[in-house]
Amino acid sequence: MSSYDRPQPKNGLAIPALVLGILAVVFFWTVVGGILLGVLALVFGILGMRRARRDGAPHRGLSVTGAVLGTLALIGSLLLVVVGASLLGSDEFENLRDCVKQADTQAEMDACERDYGDQVND
Known part of the structure; x- marks a missing residue:
């Protein structure tokens, strides 16, 4: 073969x-x-x-x-x-989550987002 x-x-x-x-x-x-x-x-x-x-x-x-x-x-x-x-386990994200829970208006939520961005960038 x-x-x-x-x-x-x-x-x-x-x-x-x-x-x-x-x-x-x-x-x-x-x-x-x-x-x-x-x-x-x-x-x-x-x-x-x-x-x-x-x-x-x-x-x-x-x-x-x-x-x-x-x-x-x-x-x-x-x-x-x-x-x-x-x-997701960071202190900054926990602060954002708390801030958004307490926010009543879109302007307050936008302020939470800006604060989170400032915390992360520092």
């Missing part, structure tokens, strides 16, 4: 890794997009790379690209979660 007679091994994980990686990068600003899709792209990419190395399956580059994009989206999304959590 020559090498031409053997069927080429399949790598059905490469395309999903790439698609999930692209979607994760596009939607990294959401938890589902960045974290969930990023993790799935990373896992499928790693499995596709392993299959390509072990069995000689095609599309190793697509698997690598999907894993890299998934990792970038995951990192970006986790950074946004950390920054968002630190901002």
Whole structure:
């Protein structure tokens, strides 16, 4: 049996890794997009790379690209979660929340917003 007679091994994980990686990068600003899709792209990419190395399956580059994009989206999304959590837990944001609760008019709410901006910029 020559090498031409053997069927080429399949790598059905490469395309999903790439698609999930692209979607994760596009939607990294959401938890589902960045974290969930990023993790799935990373896992499928790693499995596709392993299959390509072990069995000689095609599309190793697509698997690598999907894993890299998934990792970038995951990192970006986790950074946004950390920054968002630190901002929401800050004293300045707590002051803004209290001010808005006590505000009766739009002018008072605008003043709360200006005060918050001044506190954050100082």
